[in-house]
Amino acid sequence: MSKSAPPPALALLPPPITLLTGAALFLDFDGTLAPIAPTPDDVAVDDDLLALLARLRDRLDGRLAIVSGRSIATLRALGFGDFLLAGTHGLEFARPGAPVDAPPRLPAIDAVEAAFHAFADDKPGLLVERKTISVGLHFRGGPTWADQAGALARTLAEKHDLAVQHGKMLYELRPGGADKGSALHALMQCPPMAGGVPIFIGDDVTDEEGFAAATELGGAGILVGAPRPTLATFSLEQVAAVRHYLAEGVAG
């Protein structure tokens, strides 16, 4: 987690298009490249988005990576197989066509998954998301369960020595020791990202470490969504604005 507390909510300016010149671009997925949907499986990636990202990556001499809470297996299934990827909040990495560099799935994650199911399965609207090396408890369809879901997540995290990742209507349990900021630092050490100015675009609290890391290295964060306390420097109001901004970057 970042050591600096986010400042109070301010209305931030949109990023200038010149910010993309020489950028090493780090893009969150859910809520940034694709609108938030009722469930994780309701999200699809369209060919226009993949083509736009491929053109932008070429323009940036390869310096474009997807940095997501989704697992790399899921990112690849969604269509991002040709891109440099960091998955599960900075725990997994993969280059196009190469094996995934990730820690093993811990037995504790299976135990948490069973406990999540025991809690959620008789409660309409709750959803347990099985992920490669983590597990999520979604309450978007049952928001009245938010407090109990959070209490359960924290109890299980302490019992099994895992990290709690709070997302949008989601508690996820995963091994600790990484976040999107550490992912950015790691990717900036080697080609193709090394030598660029890091720009991180994201919408969620899980993206704040990415904003902090990009800023530390002389770049900037771009928050997607309404004003809130953030370490980002700029903002774009919604997914459509992100795609428009990236398209402007391709056009130069």
Ligand SMILES: O=P(O)(O)OC[C@H]1O[C@H](O[C@H]2O[C@H](CO)[C@@H](O)[C@H](O)[C@H]2O)[C@H](O)[C@@H](O)[C@@H]1O
């Ligand atoms: O880092 P991201 O790429 O933003 O991924 C974060 C989590 O995104 C997904 O959950 C969120 O999006 C879902 C689909 O829009 C939505 O239904 C859910 O309420 C959100 O929390 C994904 O399911 C998680 O695994 C990711 O960690």
